Amino acid sequence: MSEEKLQHIFEAAGVDALFIEADFLRRYLTGFYSTDGYVILDGKGCRYVADLRYFEAAEKALAGSPVEVIEGSYKEAMALLAPYKTLGVPYPYTDLASAEALKNKGFALKDCMPALKDAMIVKSEKELSLIQTACTIAEDGFLALLPDIKEGMTEAEVAALLEYNMRKFGASGTSFETIVAFGAGASVPHHETGNTKLKFGDPILIDFGCKAEGYCSDITRTFLFGDDKKHEDFKKAYGEVLKAHELVKEKLTSGMTGKEADEIARGSLRAAGLEKLFTHSLGHGVGLLIHEYPRLAPASSDVLQDGMVFSDEPGVYEAGKFGIRIEDTVCLKGGRVHSFMSKTQRELLIL
Numbered sequence: 277m278s279e280e281k282l283q284h285i286f287e288a289a290g291v292d293a294l295f296i297e298a299d300f301l302r303r304y305l306t307g308f309y310s311t312d313g314y315v316i317l318d319g320k321g322c323r324y325v326a327d328l329r330y331f332e333a334a335e336k337a338l339a340g341s342p343v344e345v346i347e348g349s350y351k352e353a354m355a356l357l358a359p360y361k362t363l364g365v366p367y368p369y370t371d372l373a374s375a376e377a378l379k380n381k382g383f384a385l386k387d388c389m390p391a392l393k394d395a396m397i398v399k400s401e402k403e404l405s406l407i408q409t410a411c412t413i414a415e416d417g418f419l420a421l422l423p424d425i426k427e428g429m430t431e432a433e434v435a436a437l438l439e440y441n442m443r444k445f446g447a448s449g450t451s452f453e454t455i456v457a458f459g460a461g462a463s464v465p466h467h468e469t470g471n472t473k474l475k476f477g478d479p480i481l482i483d484f485g486c487k488a489e490g491y492c493s494d495i496t497r498t499f500l501f502g503d504d505k506k507h508e509d510f511k512k513a514y515g516e517v518l519k520a521h522e523l524v525k526e527k528l529t530s531g532m533t534g535k536e537a538d539e540i541a542r543g544s545l546r547a548a549g550l551e552k553l554f555t556h557s558l559g560h561g562v563g564l565l566i567h568e569y570p571r572l573a574p575a576s577s578d579v580l581q582d583g584m585v586f587s588d589e590p591g592v593y594e595a596g597k598f599g600i601r602i603e604d605t606v607c608l609k610g611g612r613v614h615s616f617m618s619k620t621q622r623e624l625l626i627l
Contacts, residue, residue, distance in 0.1 A: 277305060279342040281395065282322050288391035292360035293318035295353075295378070298369035300564040303490050304396060306343045308334050314353040318360070325353045354381065364388025397561065397569045398583035403491060404607060407562065407585055410447070410493035411605050411616035414486050417441035418497065418620055425501065425627060427476055431456040431469045434482070442486040451485030451492035451566045462498070462599030465556055465591065477504030479598050485566065485605075492566045494587050495617060496603035499625035510598045513550060514624050520544040520590040521602045521622065524558065528588075530611040534558075534576025541590040542574070553592035561586050562605050582608045588615075 282305065286294060296302055296315040303309045305317065306324050313334075314325040323344045326334045334345045346352065357363065363378060367387040375385060399407070420441045425434060435454040442450070457467040458474050462481035474480070483496040498514065500507065520541040528537050538558040545554045557576075561568030562585045570578035570586055580586075584607065591601035604617040 277307060277342070279321070282317060282342060283319075285391050285395050286317050286319060288394065289364040289386070289388040290391075291362045291364035291386050291388060293357060294364040294388050294391075295357060296366065297374065298366060300490065301366060301369065301392060304392070304564055306334075306338060307341065308337050308343075309490055310334070314350070316353065316356055323356065325349070325356070357383070362386060364391070366392060393569055396563060398581060399563065399585050399607070400583075403563065404583075404585070406488045406491035407493065407605065407607075408616050410451070410486055410488040410491055411495065412619070413442055413445045413447050413488060414484060414493045414495050415617055415619040416445045417447070417486070418482070418484070418495070420445075422627065425474070425480075427474055427501070429474050430471045431458055431461070431474075432471060434474075434480075435469050435484075438482065438484055442484075446488070447486035448489065449487045451487055451494060455481070455483040457481045457599065458501075460596050460598060462601075463593045463595050463597060465593055465599065465601070467599075474501055476502045477506060478502075479507065479510055479600075481599055481601060483601065483603065490564050492562050492564070493616070494562050494566060494589075494603060494605050495620070496589060496591075496601040497620060497622075497625070498600045498602060499627065501627050503626050507598075509594075510600070511624065513553075513592050513594075513598070514600050516545060516548040516550055517590055517592055517600045517602050518622055518624075519548075521588055521604075524588045524590070525604075525606065525613045525615065528580070528608075528613050530580055530582050530608050532580050534570050534572040534578040534580065535574055537572045537580060538574055538576065541588075545590065545592065550592045553594055554590060555593055556589075556591065559587040559589055580608055582611065584608050588613070 294317040310330040316323045331347045362384045366389040435456045459478045481498045485493040557573030559572035589603035593599040604615045
């Protein structure tokens with residue numbers, strides 16, 4: 277991250293210094309990942325306090341960057357904070373014990389997450405490139421999975437094979453716990469992947485994603501394992517979900533609110549008589565976390581801008597029968613929606 281952007285975040289926070297412990301926020305500010313450490317951002321610059329497990333690697337990785345690497349632990353971090361009175365800490369990602377410890381040391385605390393959110397919500401070209409890499413890996417993993425899906429496999433076996441494929445293609449991890457749902461199990465949007473065995477004619481829903489240097493991808497594909505000619509309602513509903521998914525790409529533009537974006541898909545499903553089966557929002561921001569801002573939801577006033585990355589994931593879920601979700605990770609560029617997914621089809625696939 278540039279020195280100018282770091283200082284913009286500091287100034288926007290309105291504190292003497294920011295004190296960051298959360299791992300993904302440390303990574304965002306410094307570009308270096310570790311499971312421990314402290315970042316202090318003030319008017320003089322950005323300092324990363326790393327213990328001996330990470331100090332050498334951090335020094336090497338951050339050489340030439342605006343971040344100064346200092347060897348130490350909590351004690352050394354507190355010594356660096358001694359001159360300050362007001363600290364910015366990200367409230368949603370700061371536990372009560374840590375906050376109380378800082379207060380007991382005499383610091384006044386202020387939530388700095390709004391300043392961080394405003395910076396993180398619009399992605400840089402580097403961030404967009406990493407998200408594209410994560411999306412490409414996810415699609416490659418899915419395409420490699422399809423020929424290996426066989427009758428009698430369990431949901432857990434399919435999930436494990438997909439995750440192996442993504443790792444094989446270069447993923448550093450999964451964005452979230454992979455969801456694989458066979459048949460009626462998909463009617464629960466966040467179905468718990470289990471030991472249900474695949475049968476001929478089953479619909480399959482797979483919601484998955486992976487990370488590239490910490491940045492996430494998010495994709496869902498729903499398809500049929502063979503056609504037993506017993507899924508006409510499913511096929512009709514699938515066509516309506518696909519229509520809603522593609523309408524978002526066609527009609528969503530920069531300057532819309534999250535509510536207006538959600539209504540593109542919701543209105544389409546309403547016209548098809550399926551609105552009540554669309555039980556979640558259209559989408560969420562994607563970045564170092566799988567759920568970030570902006571929110572694309574019926575009550576969202578978030579204004580969508582170029583450089584924002586989010587999911588386009590309309591779905592319908594009929595209890596005890598089936599669930600359908602079609603999801604791409606997308607971004608706004610030149611005022612229009614651009615999908616990071618280019619390899620996997622959205623039209624109904626029948627294996």
